[in-house]
Amino acid sequence: MKNTDKRLEVRIKDMVLRNPVMTASGTFGYGYDFEDFINLDSLGGIVVKATTGGNREGNPYPRMAETNSGMLNAVGLQNKGVDYFCETIYNKIKDINTNKIVNVSGSSIEEYVEVAEKLNKLENIPGIELNISCPNVKQGGMAFGTDPKMAAEVVKAVRKVYNKTLIVKLSPNVTSIVEIAKAVEGEGADSLSMINTLLGMAVDAEKRKPLLSTITGGLSGPAVKPVALRCVWQVAKQCKIPIIGIGGIMDATDAIEFILVGATAIEVGTANFINPAITEEIVHGISEYLDRHNIKNISDIRGII
Amino acid sequence: MKYCKDFIVVENQTITSNLFILKLQYPETLPEIKAGQFVEILVEGNKDVFLRRPISIHDVDYKKNQISLLVQIVGKGTDKLSNIKEGDSLNLIFPLGNGFTIIGKKVLLVGGGCGAAPLLYLTRVLKEKNIKSDILVGCRDINHLFSKKEYESLSNLHIATEDGSCGIKGLVTTHKILEEEFDAIYCCGPTPMMKAISKIAKDKNIPCYVSLEHTMACGFGVCLCCVVETNKGNERTCTTGPIFLSSDLKDF
Numbered sequence A: 001m002k003n004t005d006k007r008l009e010v011r012i013k014d015m016v017l018r019n020p021v022m023t024a025s026g027t028f029g030y031g032y033d034f035e036d037f038i039n040l041d042s043l044g045g046i047v048v049k050a051t052t053g054g055n056r057e058g059n060p061y062p063r064m065a066e067t068n069s070g071m072l073n074a075v076g077l078q079n080k081g082v083d084y085f086c087e088t089i090y091n092k093i094k095d096i097n098t099n100k101i102v103n104v105s106g107s108s109i110e111e112y113v114e115v116a117e118k119l120n121k122l123e124n125i126p127g128i129e130l131n132i133s134c135p136n137v138k139q140g141g142m143a144f145g146t147d148p149k150m151a152a153e154v155v156k157a158v159r160k161v162y163n164k165t166l167i168v169k170l171s172p173n174v175t176s177i178v179e180i181a182k183a184v185e186g187e188g189a190d191s192l193s194m195i196n197t198l199l200g201m202a203v204d205a206e207k208r209k210p211l212l213s214t215i216t217g218g219l220s221g222p223a224v225k226p227v228a229l230r231c232v233w234q235v236a237k238q239c240k241i242p243i244i245g246i247g248g249i250m251d252a253t254d255a256i257e258f259i260l261v262g263a264t265a266i267e268v269g270t271a272n273f274i275n276p277a278i279t280e281e282i283v284h285g286i287s288e289y290l291d292r293h294n295i296k297n298i299s300d301i302r303g304i305i
Numbered sequence B: 001m002k003y004c005k006d007f008i009v010v011e012n013q014t015i016t017s018n019l020f021i022l023k024l025q026y027p028e029t030l031p032e033i034k035a036g037q038f039v040e041i042l043v044e045g046n047k048d049v050f051l052r053r054p055i056s057i058h059d060v061d062y063k064k065n066q067i068s069l070l071v072q073i074v075g076k077g078t079d080k081l082s083n084i085k086e087g088d089s090l091n092l093i094f095p096l097g098n099g100f101t102i103i104g105k106k107v108l109l110v111g112g113g114c115g116a117a118p119l120l121y122l123t124r125v126l127k128e129k130n131i132k133s134d135i136l137v138g139c140r141d142i143n144h145l146f147s148k149k150e151y152e153s154l155s156n157l158h159i160a161t162e163d164g165s166c167g168i169k170g171l172v173t174t175h176k177i178l179e180e181e182f183d184a185i186y187c188c189g190p191t192p193m194m195k196a197i198s199k200i201a202k203d204k205n206i207p208c209y210v211s212l213e214h215t216m217a218c219g220f221g222v223c224l225c226c227v228v229e230t231n232k233g234n235e236r237t238c239t240t241g242p243i244f245l246s247s248d249l250k251d252f
Helices: A080-093 A109-120 A148-161 A177-186 A222-238 A252-260 A278-292 B075-082 B119-128 B149-156 B191-204
Strands: A011-012 A016-018 A021-023 A043-050 A064-067 A070-073 A099-106 A127-131 A165-169 A191-194 A198-201 A215-221 A243-246 A265-268 B005-015 B020-027 B038-041 B053-061 B066-072 B089-094 B106-112 B132-139 B154-163 B184-190 B208-211 B228-229 B234-235 B243-245
Touching: A043 A080, A064 A215, A070 A222, A080 A109, A099 A109, A099 B208, A109 A127, A109 A148, A127 A148, A148 A165, A148 A177, A148 B243, A177 A191, A177 A222, A191 A222, A191 B106, A215 A222, A222 A243, A222 A252, A243 A252, A252 A265, A252 A278, A265 A278, A278 B075, B005 B066, B020 B089, B038 B066, B053 B075, B053 B089, B053 B119, B066 B075, B106 B119, B119 B132, B119 B149, B119 B184, B149 B154, B184 B191, B191 B208
Parallel strands: A021 A043, A021 A265, A043 A099, A099 A127, A127 A165, A165 A191, A191 A243, A243 A265, B106 B132, B106 B184, B132 B154, B184 B208
Antiparallel strands: A011 A016, A064 A070, A070 A215, A198 A215, B005 B020, B005 B089, B020 B066, B038 B053, B038 B089, B053 B066, B208 B243, B228 B234
Protein backbone atom coordinates (compact mmCIF):
# COMPACT_ATOMS: atom_id res chain seq x y z
CA MET A 1 0.00 0.00 0.00
CA LYS A 2 1.99 2.98 -1.24
CA ASN A 3 1.13 6.48 -0.15
CA THR A 4 1.55 8.97 -2.96
CA ASP A 5 0.00 11.89 -1.12
CA LYS A 6 1.74 14.97 -2.57
CA ARG A 7 0.55 17.08 0.35
CA LEU A 8 3.13 15.34 2.54
CA GLU A 9 6.23 16.26 0.54
CA VAL A 10 8.84 18.28 2.46
CA ARG A 11 12.36 19.53 1.86
CA ILE A 12 15.48 19.48 4.01
CA LYS A 13 17.98 21.62 2.08
CA ASP A 14 18.48 19.73 -1.21
CA MET A 15 16.75 16.60 -0.06
CA VAL A 16 13.18 16.07 -1.15
CA LEU A 17 11.28 13.81 1.25
CA ARG A 18 8.08 12.25 -0.11
CA ASN A 19 6.71 12.60 3.40
CA PRO A 20 8.07 13.84 6.75
CA VAL A 21 8.48 10.36 8.25
CA MET A 22 12.04 9.24 8.81
CA THR A 23 13.61 6.68 11.15
CA ALA A 24 15.89 7.44 14.08
CA SER A 25 19.44 6.13 14.06
CA GLY A 26 20.05 3.03 16.12
CA THR A 27 16.45 1.89 15.96
CA PHE A 28 16.23 0.88 12.31
CA GLY A 29 19.47 -1.00 11.62
CA TYR A 30 20.42 -0.36 8.02
CA GLY A 31 16.85 -0.34 6.78
CA TYR A 32 16.83 -3.77 5.17
CA ASP A 33 16.11 -5.35 8.58
CA PHE A 34 12.57 -3.96 8.15
CA GLU A 35 11.89 -5.18 4.62
CA ASP A 36 9.72 -8.04 5.89
CA PHE A 37 7.41 -5.54 7.62
CA ILE A 38 7.15 -2.41 5.49
CA ASN A 39 7.80 -0.98 2.08
CA LEU A 40 10.93 1.12 2.66
CA ASP A 41 10.09 3.18 -0.42
CA SER A 42 7.10 4.56 1.43
CA LEU A 43 9.23 6.51 3.91
CA GLY A 44 10.61 10.03 3.68
CA GLY A 45 14.03 8.85 4.72
CA ILE A 46 15.95 6.41 6.83
CA VAL A 47 18.78 7.30 9.19
CA VAL A 48 21.07 4.32 9.57
CA LYS A 49 23.09 3.25 12.60
CA ALA A 50 25.86 5.51 13.92
CA THR A 51 29.09 5.11 11.99
CA THR A 52 32.50 5.92 13.46
CA GLY A 53 36.08 5.97 12.11
CA GLY A 54 37.00 2.46 13.20
CA ASN A 55 35.36 -0.67 14.56
CA ARG A 56 33.66 -0.21 17.94
CA GLU A 57 32.52 -3.10 20.13
CA GLY A 58 30.21 -0.90 22.19
CA ASN A 59 29.49 -1.33 25.89
CA PRO A 60 29.21 -4.60 27.82
CA TYR A 61 25.85 -6.32 28.42
CA PRO A 62 23.39 -5.38 29.96
CA ARG A 63 22.74 -2.43 27.67
CA MET A 64 19.00 -2.00 28.07
CA ALA A 65 16.49 -1.38 30.84
CA GLU A 66 12.76 -0.98 30.39
CA THR A 67 11.25 1.99 32.24
CA ASN A 68 7.74 3.40 32.58
CA SER A 69 6.70 4.43 29.06
CA GLY A 70 10.19 4.09 27.74
CA MET A 71 13.57 2.43 27.89
CA LEU A 72 17.19 3.18 28.66
CA ASN A 73 19.94 2.06 26.33
CA ALA A 74 23.70 2.04 26.61
CA VAL A 75 24.74 0.46 23.33
CA GLY A 76 27.77 2.71 22.93
CA LEU A 77 27.91 3.14 19.15
CA GLN A 78 28.69 -0.48 18.28
CA ASN A 79 29.52 -0.54 14.55
CA LYS A 80 32.18 -1.84 12.19
CA GLY A 81 33.52 1.54 11.11
CA VAL A 82 33.16 3.78 8.08
CA ASP A 83 35.30 1.69 5.70
CA TYR A 84 33.13 -1.36 6.33
CA PHE A 85 30.08 0.81 5.75
CA CYS A 86 31.41 2.13 2.42
CA GLU A 87 32.61 -1.26 1.18
CA THR A 88 29.86 -3.59 2.38
CA ILE A 89 26.74 -1.96 3.77
CA TYR A 90 26.51 0.79 1.17
CA ASN A 91 26.05 -1.78 -1.59
CA LYS A 92 23.15 -3.36 0.28
CA ILE A 93 21.29 -0.09 0.82
CA LYS A 94 22.20 2.14 -2.11
CA ASP A 95 19.22 1.12 -4.22
CA ILE A 96 16.56 1.56 -1.53
CA ASN A 97 14.32 4.24 -3.00
CA THR A 98 14.31 6.74 -0.15
CA ASN A 99 16.73 9.25 1.37
CA LYS A 100 19.46 7.32 3.14
CA ILE A 101 21.12 9.38 5.85
CA VAL A 102 24.13 8.13 7.77
CA ASN A 103 24.48 9.04 11.43
CA VAL A 104 28.12 10.04 12.06
CA SER A 105 29.87 9.93 15.41
CA GLY A 106 33.40 10.12 16.76
CA SER A 107 35.70 10.75 19.69
CA SER A 108 37.56 13.66 18.09
CA ILE A 109 36.97 16.35 15.47
CA GLU A 110 39.41 14.49 13.22
CA GLU A 111 37.30 11.34 13.44
CA TYR A 112 34.07 13.18 12.55
CA VAL A 113 35.86 14.78 9.59
CA GLU A 114 37.33 11.48 8.41
CA VAL A 115 33.93 9.76 8.42
CA ALA A 116 32.13 12.71 6.78
CA GLU A 117 34.77 12.98 4.05
CA LYS A 118 34.44 9.30 3.16
CA LEU A 119 30.62 9.46 3.13
CA ASN A 120 30.69 12.58 0.95
CA LYS A 121 31.95 10.39 -1.90
CA LEU A 122 28.97 8.02 -1.79
CA GLU A 123 26.60 9.03 -4.54
CA ASN A 124 23.42 7.60 -3.02
CA ILE A 125 23.88 9.06 0.45
CA PRO A 126 22.32 12.55 0.16
CA GLY A 127 23.04 13.59 3.73
CA ILE A 128 24.57 12.85 7.08
CA GLU A 129 23.34 13.36 10.61
CA LEU A 130 26.16 14.52 12.85
CA ASN A 131 25.71 12.83 16.21
CA ILE A 132 27.14 15.24 18.77
CA SER A 133 24.76 13.95 21.40
CA CYS A 134 25.38 10.27 22.18
CA PRO A 135 25.35 9.90 25.98
CA ASN A 136 26.85 6.41 25.98
CA VAL A 137 30.50 6.89 25.04
CA LYS A 138 33.33 7.99 27.32
CA GLN A 139 35.02 10.30 24.85
CA GLY A 140 33.39 12.58 22.31
CA GLY A 141 29.71 12.10 21.55
CA MET A 142 27.69 14.23 23.92
CA ALA A 143 30.78 16.24 24.98
CA PHE A 144 30.60 17.98 21.60
CA GLY A 145 26.90 18.62 21.87
CA THR A 146 26.76 20.15 25.33
CA ASP A 147 29.23 23.00 24.76
CA PRO A 148 28.36 25.64 22.15
CA LYS A 149 32.01 26.28 21.25
CA MET A 150 32.83 22.60 20.72
CA ALA A 151 29.58 22.05 18.83
CA ALA A 152 30.45 24.96 16.54
CA GLU A 153 33.99 23.69 16.03
CA VAL A 154 32.99 20.18 14.97
CA VAL A 155 30.28 21.46 12.62
CA LYS A 156 32.68 23.99 11.10
CA ALA A 157 35.30 21.29 10.47
CA VAL A 158 32.80 18.84 8.97
CA ARG A 159 31.15 21.54 6.83
CA LYS A 160 34.52 22.13 5.11
CA VAL A 161 34.67 18.54 3.82
CA TYR A 162 30.98 17.75 3.44
CA ASN A 163 28.99 19.48 0.72
CA LYS A 164 25.66 17.61 0.85
CA THR A 165 22.87 17.94 3.40
CA LEU A 166 24.35 18.27 6.87
CA ILE A 167 21.95 17.54 9.75
CA VAL A 168 23.19 18.00 13.33
CA LYS A 169 21.54 15.89 16.07
CA LEU A 170 21.26 17.79 19.34
CA SER A 171 21.32 16.66 22.94
CA PRO A 172 18.60 17.64 25.41
CA ASN A 173 21.12 17.31 28.26
CA VAL A 174 21.97 21.02 28.18
CA THR A 175 20.92 24.19 29.97
CA SER A 176 20.00 25.99 26.75
CA ILE A 177 19.37 23.94 23.61
CA VAL A 178 18.74 27.19 21.72
CA GLU A 179 22.30 28.33 22.38
CA ILE A 180 23.73 25.09 20.93
CA ALA A 181 21.30 25.20 17.99
CA LYS A 182 22.30 28.75 17.09
CA ALA A 183 26.02 27.93 17.34
CA VAL A 184 25.53 24.99 14.98
CA GLU A 185 23.37 26.95 12.56
CA GLY A 186 26.01 29.69 12.52
CA GLU A 187 28.60 27.23 11.22
CA GLY A 188 26.54 26.12 8.26
CA ALA A 189 24.42 23.20 9.43
CA ASP A 190 21.53 22.62 7.00
CA SER A 191 19.15 21.11 9.53
CA LEU A 192 18.82 20.18 13.20
CA SER A 193 17.43 16.91 14.48
CA MET A 194 16.32 16.77 18.08
CA ILE A 195 16.31 15.27 20.59
CA ASN A 196 18.80 12.50 21.24
CA THR A 197 18.18 10.48 24.41
CA LEU A 198 18.01 11.98 27.87
CA LEU A 199 20.68 10.83 30.29
CA GLY A 200 19.08 8.61 32.91
CA MET A 201 19.55 5.53 35.07
CA ALA A 202 17.62 2.57 36.45
CA VAL A 203 18.17 0.59 39.64
CA ASP A 204 17.25 -2.95 40.66
CA ALA A 205 16.18 -2.53 44.29
CA GLU A 206 16.19 -6.28 45.02
CA LYS A 207 19.74 -6.81 43.75
CA ARG A 208 20.76 -3.31 44.91
CA LYS A 209 22.55 -2.71 41.64
CA PRO A 210 22.19 -0.50 38.56
CA LEU A 211 20.44 -2.21 35.63
CA LEU A 212 22.93 -1.04 33.00
CA SER A 213 26.59 -2.06 32.80
CA THR A 214 27.46 1.61 32.30
CA ILE A 215 25.21 2.68 35.23
CA THR A 216 23.76 5.57 33.17
CA GLY A 217 22.17 5.40 29.73
CA GLY A 218 19.94 7.21 27.27
CA LEU A 219 16.19 7.41 27.92
CA SER A 220 13.85 7.16 24.93
CA GLY A 221 10.19 6.43 24.25
CA PRO A 222 6.95 8.30 25.07
CA ALA A 223 8.42 9.34 28.45
CA VAL A 224 10.66 11.90 26.69
CA LYS A 225 8.10 13.35 24.26
CA PRO A 226 7.15 16.43 26.34
CA VAL A 227 10.83 17.35 26.65
CA ALA A 228 11.36 16.84 22.92
CA LEU A 229 8.33 18.95 21.99
CA ARG A 230 9.56 21.75 24.23
CA CYS A 231 13.05 21.62 22.66
CA VAL A 232 11.71 21.72 19.09
CA TRP A 233 9.31 24.55 19.94
CA GLN A 234 12.06 26.65 21.57
CA VAL A 235 14.55 26.14 18.73
CA ALA A 236 11.99 26.61 15.95
CA LYS A 237 11.30 30.09 17.27
CA GLN A 238 15.00 31.03 17.13
CA CYS A 239 16.51 29.22 14.13
CA LYS A 240 15.75 29.38 10.40
CA ILE A 241 16.99 25.96 9.28
CA PRO A 242 14.54 23.03 9.17
CA ILE A 243 14.11 20.90 12.28
CA ILE A 244 13.59 17.16 12.40
CA GLY A 245 11.61 16.28 15.55
CA ILE A 246 12.52 13.14 17.49
CA GLY A 247 11.39 11.80 20.85
CA GLY A 248 8.76 9.26 21.79
CA ILE A 249 6.76 9.36 18.56
CA MET A 250 4.44 6.33 18.70
CA ASP A 251 1.72 7.32 16.20
CA ALA A 252 0.62 9.91 13.63
CA THR A 253 -0.84 12.20 16.29
CA ASP A 254 2.55 12.42 18.00
CA ALA A 255 4.15 13.22 14.63
CA ILE A 256 1.60 15.98 13.96
CA GLU A 257 2.33 17.50 17.38
CA PHE A 258 5.99 17.91 16.43
CA ILE A 259 5.03 19.53 13.13
CA LEU A 260 2.69 21.93 14.93
CA VAL A 261 5.56 23.13 17.15
CA GLY A 262 7.83 23.71 14.17
CA ALA A 263 9.34 20.46 12.90
CA THR A 264 9.62 19.98 9.12
CA ALA A 265 10.10 16.24 9.42
CA ILE A 266 10.16 13.67 12.21
CA GLU A 267 12.14 10.56 13.11
CA VAL A 268 10.51 7.51 14.65
CA GLY A 269 12.80 5.66 17.06
CA THR A 270 11.91 3.33 19.90
CA ALA A 271 8.42 2.65 18.46
CA ASN A 272 10.12 0.60 15.71
CA PHE A 273 11.03 -2.02 18.33
CA ILE A 274 7.41 -2.49 19.38
CA ASN A 275 5.71 -2.24 16.01
CA PRO A 276 8.11 -2.72 13.09
CA ALA A 277 5.44 -1.44 10.68
CA ILE A 278 4.76 1.76 12.63
CA THR A 279 6.54 4.16 10.24
CA GLU A 280 4.32 3.25 7.30
CA GLU A 281 1.24 3.47 9.55
CA ILE A 282 2.30 6.98 10.62
CA VAL A 283 2.59 8.09 6.97
CA HIS A 284 -1.00 6.99 6.36
CA GLY A 285 -2.14 8.50 9.64
CA ILE A 286 -0.74 11.91 8.67
CA SER A 287 -2.65 11.76 5.37
CA GLU A 288 -5.84 10.95 7.27
CA TYR A 289 -5.24 13.87 9.64
CA LEU A 290 -4.89 16.26 6.70
CA ASP A 291 -8.11 14.84 5.19
CA ARG A 292 -9.97 15.15 8.46
CA HIS A 293 -8.96 18.80 8.93
CA ASN A 294 -9.13 19.70 5.26
CA ILE A 295 -5.49 20.81 5.14
CA LYS A 296 -4.01 21.35 1.68
CA ASN A 297 -0.38 20.90 2.58
CA ILE A 298 1.55 19.72 5.63
CA SER A 299 3.49 23.00 5.61
CA ASP A 300 0.24 24.86 6.36
CA ILE A 301 0.32 23.63 9.95
CA ARG A 302 4.08 23.72 10.50
CA GLY A 303 5.05 25.84 13.49
CA ILE A 304 1.62 27.34 14.04
CA ILE A 305 2.03 26.95 17.81
CA MET B 1 10.86 -14.02 6.35
CA LYS B 2 9.56 -12.53 9.61
CA TYR B 3 5.91 -11.79 10.31
CA CYS B 4 4.09 -9.43 12.66
CA LYS B 5 0.62 -10.95 13.07
CA ASP B 6 -2.18 -11.71 15.53
CA PHE B 7 -2.65 -15.21 16.94
CA ILE B 8 -5.73 -16.39 18.85
CA VAL B 9 -5.27 -18.02 22.26
CA VAL B 10 -6.80 -21.52 22.21
CA GLU B 11 -5.55 -22.61 25.61
CA ASN B 12 -3.82 -21.15 28.66
CA GLN B 13 -2.68 -24.13 30.68
CA THR B 14 -1.37 -23.55 34.19
CA ILE B 15 1.58 -25.79 35.09
CA THR B 16 2.59 -24.26 38.43
CA SER B 17 1.91 -20.92 40.11
CA ASN B 18 4.58 -19.31 37.94
CA LEU B 19 4.61 -21.48 34.82
CA PHE B 20 2.03 -21.72 32.03
CA ILE B 21 1.71 -22.95 28.46
CA LEU B 22 -0.08 -20.89 25.82
CA LYS B 23 -1.42 -22.66 22.76
CA LEU B 24 -1.91 -20.16 19.94
CA GLN B 25 -3.82 -20.47 16.67
CA TYR B 26 -2.41 -18.83 13.56
CA PRO B 27 -5.18 -17.74 11.16
CA GLU B 28 -3.12 -18.61 8.09
CA THR B 29 -0.70 -21.37 7.11
CA LEU B 30 2.27 -21.31 9.46
CA PRO B 31 5.59 -20.53 7.82
CA GLU B 32 8.52 -22.86 8.48
CA ILE B 33 9.73 -22.54 12.06
CA LYS B 34 13.07 -23.92 13.21
CA ALA B 35 13.51 -25.54 16.61
CA GLY B 36 15.13 -23.01 18.95
CA GLN B 37 13.51 -19.96 17.37
CA PHE B 38 11.45 -17.50 19.43
CA VAL B 39 8.65 -14.95 19.20
CA GLU B 40 8.27 -11.39 20.50
CA ILE B 41 4.88 -10.93 22.20
CA LEU B 42 3.10 -7.61 22.54
CA VAL B 43 1.63 -7.39 26.04
CA GLU B 44 -1.06 -4.76 25.72
CA GLY B 45 -2.80 -2.54 28.24
CA ASN B 46 0.06 -1.91 30.70
CA LYS B 47 1.90 1.42 30.70
CA ASP B 48 4.81 -0.10 32.59
CA VAL B 49 5.14 -2.98 30.14
CA PHE B 50 6.52 -0.99 27.25
CA LEU B 51 8.50 -3.48 25.20
CA ARG B 52 7.57 -6.85 23.72
CA ARG B 53 8.58 -10.02 25.56
CA PRO B 54 10.81 -12.61 23.87
CA ILE B 55 9.51 -16.16 24.45
CA SER B 56 10.93 -19.36 22.96
CA ILE B 57 8.73 -21.65 20.89
CA HIS B 58 7.86 -24.80 22.85
CA ASP B 59 6.13 -26.74 20.10
CA VAL B 60 4.70 -26.40 16.59
CA ASP B 61 1.71 -28.18 15.09
CA TYR B 62 1.69 -27.53 11.33
CA LYS B 63 -1.49 -29.57 10.82
CA LYS B 64 -3.47 -27.29 13.11
CA ASN B 65 -1.36 -24.17 12.42
CA GLN B 66 -0.75 -23.83 16.14
CA ILE B 67 2.30 -23.01 18.19
CA SER B 68 2.75 -23.36 21.92
CA LEU B 69 4.84 -21.24 24.24
CA LEU B 70 6.02 -22.14 27.71
CA VAL B 71 6.17 -19.02 29.83
CA GLN B 72 7.65 -18.43 33.26
CA ILE B 73 6.36 -15.47 35.25
CA VAL B 74 9.44 -13.39 35.94
CA GLY B 75 8.09 -9.84 35.94
CA LYS B 76 5.20 -7.52 35.10
CA GLY B 77 5.03 -8.49 31.42
CA THR B 78 4.84 -12.25 31.89
CA ASP B 79 2.55 -11.79 34.90
CA LYS B 80 0.11 -9.81 32.77
CA LEU B 81 0.43 -12.40 30.01
CA SER B 82 -0.50 -15.19 32.43
CA ASN B 83 -4.02 -13.72 32.72
CA ILE B 84 -4.74 -14.05 29.01
CA LYS B 85 -7.91 -16.00 28.19
CA GLU B 86 -9.02 -18.41 25.51
CA GLY B 87 -10.25 -16.40 22.52
CA ASP B 88 -8.04 -13.37 23.21
CA SER B 89 -5.67 -12.32 20.47
CA LEU B 90 -1.93 -11.82 20.84
CA ASN B 91 0.31 -9.94 18.43
CA LEU B 92 3.55 -11.78 17.70
CA ILE B 93 6.66 -11.05 15.69
CA PHE B 94 7.94 -14.45 14.54
CA PRO B 95 9.85 -16.61 13.83
CA LEU B 96 12.98 -14.98 15.25
CA GLY B 97 16.56 -16.14 15.78
CA ASN B 98 18.71 -18.77 14.14
CA GLY B 99 17.42 -22.07 15.58
CA PHE B 100 19.39 -25.22 16.40
CA THR B 101 21.84 -26.67 13.89
CA ILE B 102 20.77 -30.26 13.35
CA ILE B 103 23.71 -32.68 13.19
CA GLY B 104 24.70 -36.26 14.09
CA LYS B 105 22.88 -39.59 14.41
CA LYS B 106 22.56 -39.80 18.19
CA VAL B 107 22.27 -36.65 20.27
CA LEU B 108 21.57 -35.58 23.83
CA LEU B 109 19.26 -32.75 24.86
CA VAL B 110 19.64 -31.22 28.31
CA GLY B 111 17.09 -28.80 29.72
CA GLY B 112 16.90 -27.11 33.09
CA GLY B 113 13.69 -25.69 34.54
CA CYS B 114 11.62 -23.70 32.08
CA GLY B 115 14.80 -23.54 29.96
CA ALA B 116 13.74 -26.90 28.58
CA ALA B 117 11.00 -25.07 26.63
CA PRO B 118 12.55 -25.08 23.11
CA LEU B 119 13.67 -28.71 23.43
CA LEU B 120 10.25 -30.26 22.91
CA TYR B 121 9.98 -28.99 19.35
CA LEU B 122 13.61 -29.99 18.85
CA THR B 123 12.82 -33.62 19.77
CA ARG B 124 10.00 -33.52 17.21
CA VAL B 125 12.30 -32.23 14.46
CA LEU B 126 15.00 -34.77 15.36
CA LYS B 127 12.50 -37.64 15.20
CA GLU B 128 11.32 -36.54 11.77
CA LYS B 129 14.93 -36.62 10.62
CA ASN B 130 15.44 -40.09 12.16
CA ILE B 131 18.05 -38.82 14.59
CA LYS B 132 18.05 -40.77 17.85
CA SER B 133 17.73 -38.50 20.84
CA ASP B 134 17.86 -38.72 24.62
CA ILE B 135 16.50 -35.83 26.65
CA LEU B 136 17.55 -35.07 30.19
CA VAL B 137 15.29 -32.66 32.02
CA GLY B 138 16.11 -31.15 35.38
CA CYS B 139 13.63 -29.34 37.59
CA ARG B 140 12.80 -28.53 41.20
CA ASP B 141 10.20 -31.25 41.75
CA ILE B 142 7.58 -33.36 39.95
CA ASN B 143 5.13 -30.41 39.90
CA HIS B 144 7.53 -28.39 37.77
CA LEU B 145 7.83 -31.10 35.15
CA PHE B 146 5.91 -30.21 31.99
CA SER B 147 5.08 -31.89 28.67
CA LYS B 148 6.24 -35.27 30.04
CA LYS B 149 4.01 -37.36 27.74
CA GLU B 150 5.12 -35.46 24.67
CA TYR B 151 8.80 -35.88 25.54
CA GLU B 152 8.29 -39.61 26.13
CA SER B 153 6.61 -40.09 22.76
CA LEU B 154 9.36 -38.30 20.86
CA SER B 155 12.56 -39.13 22.75
CA ASN B 156 14.04 -41.14 25.63
CA LEU B 157 13.21 -39.06 28.68
CA HIS B 158 15.53 -38.91 31.71
CA ILE B 159 14.66 -36.81 34.73
CA ALA B 160 16.55 -35.24 37.61
CA THR B 161 14.69 -33.40 40.38
CA GLU B 162 16.15 -31.47 43.29
CA ASP B 163 13.95 -33.31 45.80
CA GLY B 164 13.99 -36.70 44.09
CA SER B 165 10.20 -36.67 43.55
CA CYS B 166 10.76 -37.84 39.98
CA GLY B 167 13.81 -39.42 38.33
CA ILE B 168 17.16 -39.18 40.10
CA LYS B 169 17.65 -36.83 43.04
CA GLY B 170 20.15 -34.12 42.23
CA LEU B 171 21.34 -31.89 39.42
CA VAL B 172 21.28 -32.89 35.75
CA THR B 173 25.08 -32.78 35.75
CA THR B 174 25.19 -35.87 37.98
CA HIS B 175 22.98 -38.01 35.69
CA LYS B 176 24.51 -41.18 34.24
CA ILE B 177 23.16 -40.55 30.74
CA LEU B 178 25.98 -37.98 30.42
CA GLU B 179 28.48 -40.84 30.46
CA GLU B 180 27.13 -42.28 27.19
CA GLU B 181 28.45 -41.48 23.73
CA PHE B 182 26.70 -38.78 21.67
CA ASP B 183 27.45 -36.84 18.49
CA ALA B 184 26.27 -33.52 19.95
CA ILE B 185 24.59 -31.95 22.95
CA TYR B 186 21.78 -29.36 22.80
CA CYS B 187 21.34 -27.44 26.02
CA CYS B 188 19.00 -24.83 27.39
CA GLY B 189 18.58 -23.69 30.97
CA PRO B 190 20.25 -21.63 33.68
CA THR B 191 23.69 -20.32 32.67
CA PRO B 192 25.69 -22.26 35.33
CA MET B 193 24.04 -25.48 34.12
CA MET B 194 24.79 -24.70 30.47
CA LYS B 195 28.40 -23.94 31.35
CA ALA B 196 28.75 -27.24 33.23
CA ILE B 197 27.17 -29.21 30.36
CA SER B 198 29.33 -27.48 27.76
CA LYS B 199 32.41 -28.46 29.77
CA ILE B 200 31.27 -32.09 29.71
CA ALA B 201 30.79 -31.79 25.92
CA LYS B 202 34.25 -30.28 25.59
CA ASP B 203 35.77 -33.23 27.51
CA LYS B 204 33.91 -35.61 25.17
CA ASN B 205 35.17 -33.56 22.23
CA ILE B 206 31.65 -33.08 20.82
CA PRO B 207 29.83 -29.85 19.91
CA CYS B 208 27.48 -28.32 22.44
CA TYR B 209 24.76 -25.92 21.28
CA VAL B 210 23.38 -23.64 23.97
CA SER B 211 20.34 -21.38 23.86
CA LEU B 212 20.91 -17.98 25.48
CA GLU B 213 18.36 -15.72 27.09
CA HIS B 214 19.22 -12.01 27.17
CA THR B 215 17.06 -8.95 27.65
CA MET B 216 16.34 -7.36 24.29
CA ALA B 217 14.37 -4.36 23.07
CA CYS B 218 13.48 -5.49 19.53
CA GLY B 219 14.30 -9.17 18.97
CA PHE B 220 15.09 -8.77 15.27
CA GLY B 221 18.58 -7.34 15.21
CA VAL B 222 18.31 -3.58 15.25
CA CYS B 223 18.59 -2.36 18.86
CA LEU B 224 21.93 -4.06 19.62
CA CYS B 225 20.96 -4.38 23.29
CA CYS B 226 21.18 -8.18 23.67
CA VAL B 227 24.83 -8.72 22.76
CA VAL B 228 26.95 -11.59 24.01
CA GLU B 229 30.75 -11.75 23.95
CA THR B 230 31.92 -14.24 21.36
CA ASN B 231 35.35 -15.07 19.99
CA LYS B 232 34.50 -12.73 17.09
CA GLY B 233 33.42 -9.82 19.31
CA ASN B 234 29.99 -8.73 20.49
CA GLU B 235 27.23 -10.57 18.64
CA ARG B 236 23.46 -10.16 18.88
CA THR B 237 21.69 -12.89 20.83
CA CYS B 238 18.52 -12.28 18.80
CA THR B 239 19.84 -12.74 15.27
CA THR B 240 23.25 -14.45 15.46
CA GLY B 241 21.69 -16.55 18.28
CA PRO B 242 19.89 -17.37 20.46
CA ILE B 243 21.60 -20.70 19.71
CA PHE B 244 25.39 -20.59 19.91
CA LEU B 245 28.09 -23.23 19.73
CA SER B 246 29.39 -23.01 23.31
CA SER B 247 33.00 -23.02 22.07
CA ASP B 248 32.27 -19.72 20.25
CA LEU B 249 31.28 -17.97 23.48
CA LYS B 250 33.88 -16.19 25.58
CA ASP B 251 32.43 -17.01 28.98
CA PHE B 252 31.89 -20.69 28.29
